[in-house]
Amino acid sequence: MSSVSTQYEQTGRTRQKARTRDALVAAARELVTRGGSPPTVEDAAAAARISRTTAYRYFPNQKALLVAAHPETETKSLLPPDAGDDPEDRILSAVKAFIQLVLETEQQQRTMLRLSLEPDAAARELPLRRGRAIAWFEDALEPLRQQLTDAGVHRLAVAIRSAVGIESLVWLTDVAGLARDEAAELMQSSALALLRHSRP
Incomplete structure (x- = not known):
């Protein structure tokens, strides 16, 4: 504001x-x-x-x-209160919640995506440019921080964010022709694969 x-x-x-x-x-x-x-x-x-x-x-x-x-502006965490300490359970919960949010607000998300691709300075202030989802995924990956270090957790959160969200949904549905439930399932699988690949 x-x-x-x-x-x-x-x-x-x-x-x-x-x-x-x-x-x-x-x-x-x-x-x-x-x-x-x-x-x-x-x-x-x-x-x-x-x-x-x-x-x-x-x-x-x-x-x-x-x-x-834009939706989700006040969201602090995507984890349920009883998230536990298992990294796979936590990231899957966060990713599922994020994908559901994207699906429920798809038109708003698409609008913000279009605007965020504009090169002007104002576009950098838009929600998609602020990395909020990365912070949510870092929160979910917290139990791995000692193993992966802060930099490793951040890198993994960025990788997971690149595999889910409105950008991925647009490509999977508009380009690849998947149904939205198929796209959601594939995004979840990709997030888990990235997590498993990164673990020591």
Whole structure:
């Protein structure tokens, strides 16, 4: 969120402003889910029945809006509370949860993928460029940290991330022609293969 929009939202009638922001984000998510071109701030404002001037006070541009509308932004871990210490169980749980999230929010993920491929500086601030999934996989691989070292765990998490996610789903379904359940199964198998290959 930009500093200007943050300052605006934190001054006066903050509850009402929070509701307005939530309405714009919800409208953007709904528009993305329908497919087509990524919604603009004006599109979200119209869908939420909020004036364009007001909408721009919260989101100065399209990218700021789409980042806010992207799923998983608050997720800290993909592991269940009873994850245990077995690295294979942990990474499989994290990968399954990640793939399920991607499948449930596929249109949003595809939109963010398209925007993240743009060469401008703003694209570097998009969720797909922040490596959050790598951190989730490092969390799952924590029991291997002593064996693999910090660098080894990070490298393995990067390798697993390269084998799963929206990029892999797009290739497996759009190019290779797999059904989504087949693609999910193959991504899980790839993640486990990478883990087993890396273990001492």
